Amino acid sequence: MKIFFLGISGTFMGNLAQIAQKKGFEVFGVDQKFYPPMSDELLNAGIKFQEGYEEKNFIDADLYVIGNSISRGNPLLEVIIDKNKTIISAPDWLYQYVLKEKKVISVSGTHGKTTVTSMIAHAFKKDGKNNFGHLIAGVPEEIHSWSLGDDDYFVIESDEYDTAYFDKEPKFFHYRPNILIINNIEFDHADIYSSVDEIESKFIRLLEQMEEGSKAYVNIGAVRKLFKDKVQELETNCEIEFFNAQGETISETNANLASKVLVNFFDKDITKKLLESFKGVKRRFQLLFESEKIILINDFAHHPTAIQGTIELARKEFVDAKIIPIIEFGSNTMRNGQHDISLKTILKNIKSYTINSSEKQQQLFKPFSSVFSENKFDEIINSNEKKIVVLMCGNRDFNGLQIQFLNKLKSLKSK
The missing domain is CATH 3.90.190.20 (Mur ligase, C-terminal domain)
Structure with missing residues (x-):
């Protein structure tokens, strides 16, 4: 099966392209410009790509994954649409071809998603007993940004930003988490949302959609009381736990958030030891x-x-x-x-x-x-x-x- 990634040079799309190739798909891609490190990663993976959204860079494929930076009017997108090709958003592709088979650990919130997701993935990797998959929109110091894994769970940071030009809902709706962390909710993404109330409504709906047996951890130290009150009134199948993760520093807060997930798999002493060996993520202090x-x-x-x-x-x-x-x-x-x-x-x-x-x-x-x-x-x-x-x-x-x-x-x- 041939898959074409439109907007392949971003961290999320580039990592997805590598995951697709790892799963045995034939992968191609186009973006306006390519820069290291993603250009180097795609080259090292043997993935073919071209610069420029011109019609000449169209390649016939079975499926076209459209990045959320791509809008109508993009010349190459218009060619794909005119040829009546099958398109899919990146988060939907990820669910259909990877996450559907996994139990998803999802890290959400305005801040800290990349670091907390990296901490959790690092702990599993360091322990060595669980080969869980992960996808991180950043560059951890000691582990690769993605891994398919072959065990039950998959760790992913879950963005409230929109999905694609044809799907303006948050990416995290596609991931269907079994374990969810809501770290903090503040106003951001003014190009998408009009208020913090609108953003909170998306998180409320995510909680409402979670399946029976799932768990959600809400950091009450970093959300509004109004949001907590709404969550308490929810009729949902998931178990919701409120806790205060606020530490003296950002690092302590992130460690407290990661621990909430990890204690489902390790005892507290092992969890602490695994997190102490975490060396951070590039571009985070x-x-x-x-x-x-x-x-x-x-x-x-x-x-x-x-x-x-x-x-x-x-x-x-x-x-x-x-x-x-x-x-x-x-x-x-x-x-x-x-x-x-x-x-x-x-x-x-x-x-x-x-x-x-x-x-x-x-x-x-x-x-x-x-x-x-x-x-x-x-x-x-x-x-x-x-x-x-x-x-x-x-x-x-x-x-x-x-x-x-x-x-x-x-x-x-x-x-």
Whole structure:
């Protein structure tokens, strides 16, 4: 069977393509552009792909998996539709060809999905007694981002973002979890949702649809009381447990969340030992550079709560250092100003920089923040502070400035 992935270079789609090949399908794909590490992974897997959504890159296949970044008007999508080909969303393909045969452990919430999913998958891998599958939308330090596994369970992070141009519901409806974690629910994805109430309604419906014998764990320390009250009134077949996972740091909170799942399989002492060996996920408080004066950390934080948590973690880890956040306005919600007031509250007493902020946002943050660019490198490097921790927080590529700043720091250190 031939499968064509339209929008194959993203983490989710690229990993699915590799899973499809592992299951014995013949896989092809197209995206507008390809960059490492996914381009390297696809090449190493022997998957054929082309750049550009032009008609010339159409390949006849039995099934077309359409990524959620693809919209009507995409030239190649229109060719596929005109030829009356069979299309399917990526989450639906994953369920039909992988998850239908598994018991699904699903990690959901606004923040922490990648790290908590990675912790759970790492624990199973480290224990070595269970060969469970997993799919992670990130790059863990010690395990691969995906594994089919051959045991009953499959661990996956479950996104509330939409599924495809023809399915605007959250991805997580397709996964049909047997064990579900709801970590936190805050307003995000302003291009999809109008309010936090609308987002919460999707989680409510997910709980309503869970099957008899399933379990759901809700972190009441990170959801609204209104949501908890609604959940308590639900008529559902699943067993729901409320617990407070909040620790002193993000790392402790994530470990508490992962433990809720893992104690279904290991005793508490073994669970603790397995999690202590977890080395993290790239772009999650990832140390990129360290010298006597400057530390550079890369973090995926792109929501005020996550940004605040990253700043607090840095303060705890580096007590005597000056913390300088560089905030990338990468998500739709950040760019359209939905989080401006929250960010102002977090940053108002901190010297900080922004990337991709609008003129209006620059004026709002002007008393304590300026736009980050190449000419700001020396301003940070030549500061009179004895120790500086630069936190680069964002979910995109910082317009290439992170790489340029890192290269400059390395060149100065080598002199």
